[in-house]
Amino acid sequence: MDYRLEKDLIGSKEIDNSKYYGINTARALENFELNNKAVNMDFIREIAVIKKAAAIVNIKLNTLTEEKGNAIIKASEEVIDGKFDDQFKVSAFQGGAGTSTNMNVNEVIANRAIEILGGQKGEYEIVHPLNDVNMSQSTNDVCPTALRIAAIKRIRKLANALAELQEALQIKENEFSDIIHLGRTQLMDALPIMVGQGFGAYAKAIERDRWRIYKVEERLRVINIGGTAIGTGLNATNKYIFMVTDVLQDLTKLGIARSDFPIDTTQNCDVFVEVSGLLKACAVNLMKISNDLRLLGSGPRGGFAEIILPMCQAGSTIMPGKVNPVIPEMVGQVSMRVIANDTAITLAASSGQLELNAFIPLIVECLLESLELLEKTVIIFKEKCIEHIIVNELNCKENLERSTALVTALVHHIGYDKASDLAKVALKEEKSIREVLYDEGTYSKEEIDKILNPFELTSPGIPGK
Known part of the structure; x- marks a missing residue:
């Protein structure tokens, strides 16, 4: 195997020459050898967007040559396009407030830019991961900014998915508007209710979730890029600070804005707790609906059996003919995971100290996982369950x-x-x-x-x- 020798503060290390990452990433792979999830790729790609924006601005400010800057821009675009996904394997759970992830991106972009300019990986005199790719930046303004951008994009997708679920529930509300069944309070017989009225209540709950999640994007639009290490902006000029935000607006097509007090935006993570709290509220509603459907569809002979859920797969390895409500069960488990993630985000955000929160990698992992899980779950719930529910009118009448x-x-x-x-x-x-x-x-x-x-x-x- 072909190796190259790289050096850092700690010493020297041989790096597999087929790898685009360098010594900082290699040490992180050894230090955080948890063999679990790697850093979320949405987050990686948004960091690459920031590297591209920084290079564009530094070229304009003549702090980076056009040749070097354009190579960084091209390499960043390749990372954004997913060409180097296999180079990002550092654990999502890492010390250093995200430094390992930031350096992973810096090194991959630097080594690819070196190749573009005709050099060999590791020839950092051509393009340096820190001096060039990370110019005017710090992990501490790059990571929060990348998380906010990635979260906004995911929030928009989730809001759209919730709107479609709401519509599907409203269709069922109308479809079942004249079918009466027995209502239950505390699982005991209560007043009659139209089946459609129950689905109408579900639709209203999802409507609130959709609106809350759609609106919470506003909380994430303020970014601290340019604040560098602790929000004071040391090593970033005023021109850079203003210009890089403008370029990011153009690249992301999002209404993001420069923080008027980056020290706050750098050290405080309460916004992510707020966002996660709304995701938890959504998870609570989804769990309640999924549990109701499991009860109403229980049986087919020994339960309520008032609705019939779509049959998705055989349910037992020992009981022939058994079909389980697997989609509502999946929805329930995802909801539990989102609620657990909210607890982790709350603990991580409250554990920050002084000018920085060292636990932002956990916030990144949990928040982006919750957003992605909820979006995909809502789509599956709608397409494989809600749209295909039918009512057992005979059982509804008999039970009533x-x-x-x-x-x-x-x-x-x-x-x-x-x-x-x-x-x-x-x-x-x-x-x-x-x-x-x-x-x-x-x-x-x-x-x-x-x-x-x-x-x-x-x-x-x-x-x-």
């Missing part, structure tokens, strides 16, 4: 008629105590409330049927009056 909950419609006619007595009779004689009323003869069949009319029972007012 067997329940004593219908007696509630009589409270304004005969009083609470008398209604309770009727419920006791129905339970003792194993009859429906309707049958007990027919037998009692206090009201005519027409009057009883009017009082127990499904549309009377599921809308405001006194049934039968």
